[in-house]
Amino acid sequence: MADSRAALAQDARPAERLELRVPTSATYLPAVRAVAADLAIRMDFDLDSVEDLRLAADEACATLAQIALGDAELTVTFETTRTGLHVEAWVPTAEGTEVPRDGFGWAILATLVDVVDAHSSTQADVPAGSGSATPVGVITMDKYLPGQRPSDVAGGAEQNLSVAR
Numbered sequence: 001m002a003d004s005r006a007a008l009a010q011d012a013r014p015a016e017r018l019e020l021r022v023p024t025s026a027t028y029l030p031a032v033r034a035v036a037a038d039l040a041i042r043m044d045f046d047l048d049s050v051e052d053l054r055l056a057a058d059e060a061c062a063t064l065a066q067i068a069l070g071d072a073e074l075t076v077t078f079e080t081t082r083t084g085l086h087v088e089a090w091v092p093t094a095e096g097t098e099v100p101r102d103g104f105g106w107a108i109l110a111t112l113v114d115v116v117d118a119h120s121s122t123q124a125d126v127p128a129g130s131g132s133a134t135p136v137g138v139i140t141m142d143k144y145l146p147g148q149r150p151s152d153v154a155g156g157a158e159q160n161l162s163v164a165r
Contacts, residue, residue, distance in 0.1 A: 015079040015086070019128045024065040024074050024091060032076050032089075033058050039078055039085060045145065053143055056112040057087065059105050060139040063118075064091045067099065067137050077127040084114070084144035090126050090136045099137040114149060115142040 020035055022028040036057035040050040057076070064074055068091040079086040099118035100106065110116050118139045123129035126136055144150075 015081045017127070018078045018080075020076045020078070021073045021128075022076075024061075024068045024072060026065075029058065029061045029065070029074075032061050032074070035076075035078065036085075036087065039080060040143070043080055043085060043145065045085075045143070049143060052112040053085065053087075056109055056116075056141055056143070057089075059109045059112070060087070060089050060141060063100060063105060063109075064089055064137055064139060067091065067093050067097050069093050075126075075128050082145075083148035084142055087141045087143075088127055088138065089140075090121070090129075090138040092123070093120070093135050093137045095135050097135065097137060099139060109139075109141075113141040113143045116140070 018035065018039070020032060022031055033054045037050050037054040040053045045053065061074055061076070068074065072092040074089060074091050076087065076089040079088075098120060101118050106118075116139070118137070121136050121138050123132045123134045123136055126138060129136070
């Protein structure tokens, strides 16, 4: 799998990062949607793409909330560049827990963004993690501005979808 952040970071300025931590309760998930939409608007995404990002953030957070360990916090980082928005969301999970990549919710998520992936990791390997070996479930997403997809810019890769086998 290609690292989509490398394509996003190839512009002249460094990526700007915003970190958001919220309880996995349905009461607080709208805050993540609001931040995703606000950043998309500020980046001059068209209104359809803004709504796509809002819905994708909601679906990713709802998916992760289902596998979160107890009352663990959901951590979401947003990285903005001239080419698009990279979102990485994660929650602490029980050892061996996989992020679901099947079903209707995942299919919707995959259609809303340009690149999406889900995997297991540790807090040592995720942005804003504690550095510990605590397992986490991660969903990463990228939405490119029009004309900024790697295939548009460099004649590169097709859409990268990670699906369950």
